[in-house]
Amino acid sequence: MGIENRVALITGSASGMGKQTARLMAENGAKVVINDIQADKVAETVEAFKKDGFDVIGQVANIADKAAVEAMVENCVKAFGRLDILVNNAGMERAGALRKLSEADWDLTIDVNLKGAFLCSQAAHNHMVPNNHGRIINIVSRAWLGGAGQAPYSSAKAGLIGLSRVLALELGGKGITSNCIAPGLIHTPLWDQLEEKSKKFLLSKQPTGSLGTIDDIAEAAMFLADDESSYFTGQVLYVCGGRSLFSG
Ligand SMILES: NC(=O)c1ccc[n+]([C@@H]2O[C@H](COP(=O)([O-])OP(=O)(O)OC[C@H]3O[C@@H](n4cnc5c(N)ncnc54)[C@H](O)[C@@H]3O)[C@@H](O)[C@H]2O)c1
Numbered sequence: 001m002g003i004e005n006r007v008a009l010i011t012g013s014a015s016g017m018g019k020q021t022a023r024l025m026a027e028n029g030a031k032v033v034i035n036d037i038q039a040d041k042v043a044e045t046v047e048a049f050k051k052d053g054f055d056v057i058g059q060v061a062n063i064a065d066k067a068a069v070e071a072m073v074e075n076c077v078k079a080f081g082r083l084d085i086l087v088n089n090a091g092m093e094r095a096g097a098l099r100k101l102s103e104a105d106w107d108l109t110i111d112v113n114l115k116g117a118f119l120c121s122q123a124a125h126n127h128m129v130p131n132n133h134g135r136i137i138n139i140v141s142r143a144w145l146g147g148a149g150q151a152p153y154s155s156a157k158a159g160l161i162g163l164s165r166v167l168a169l170e171l172g173g174k175g176i177t178s179n180c181i182a183p184g185l186i187h188t189p190l191w192d193q194l195e196e197k198s199k200k201f202l203l204s205k206q207p208t209g210s211l212g213t214i215d216d217i218a219e220a221a222m223f224l225a226d227d228e229s230s231y232f233t234g235q236v237l238y239v240c241g242g243r244s245l246f247s248g
Pocket of ligand 1: 012018038062063064091092140183184187188
């Protein structure tokens with residue numbers, strides 16, 4: 001039971017929920033790989049984790065770049081001898097009304113949120129199959145259900161749910177599970193920058209009336225990563241205060 005001595009690669013983990021997930025996994029005895037495209041933040045995170053006594057390495061890589069992803073996964077295995085848990089967390093959004101979105105907005109959002117997860121899963125699963133064990137956890141969003149002004153992002157996250165379901169089918173017989181976590185409104189620095197009016201409106205749509213935290217997401221990822229969670233696959237776990245119960 002647990003994830004002790006498992007090796008976990010968390011993409012986009014120099015910030016936000018990815019960083020908190022990496023920290024919680026390290027606290028539970030996993031060896032963790034911090035990936036991000038922001039080199040300074042990777043160095044900062046690795047240093048802080050080492051100070052706390054965690055077994056950690058950093059990998060600066062753009063997850064939308066196949067060669068960079070393959071090198072990153074090889075480096076993880078070189079450093080720790082195996083790869084057990086992949087959290088496809090790195091993400092970003094270019095938002096706007098349909099008429100205002102550019103082709104570049106679409107391409108970048110799809111490349112990072114969807115293609116990146118495909119490339120990481122493809123490279124990582126090669127090291128999971130021989131061990132007959134693996135956990136692929138995809139961070140999507142409640143917004144996959146549809147959000148006005150979110151065409152590329154909602155599409156990318158919907159696509160990632162499709163990919164996750166396919167991986168569950170293809171890899172289920174190899175001891176590898178593939179699941180999604182769909183966060184809703186989570187307290188991140190972005191939230192603090194919103195106007196009071198917008199905060200009030202968004203909270204009014206929350207059945208719980210509250211914001212989630214990065215710990216809520218990290219705890220959900222821990223559940224899916226656990227050795228004991230082997231019968232849970234192909235699913236979407238909503239961590240959104242009930243917001244997924246209605247659309248709009
Ligand atoms: N914050 C929310 O309320 C919320 C809600 C629903 C879903 N999500 C999803 O959760 C995940 C994490 O969100 P967060 O709020 O912690 O974001 P964040 O911006 O704090 O962290 C994301 C990290 O991903 C990195 N990144 C971006 N592009 C990358 C690339 N090409 N290669 C490698 N790293 C890259 C960024 O540098 C950043 O450090 C994302 O997938 C996001 O779409 C967030």
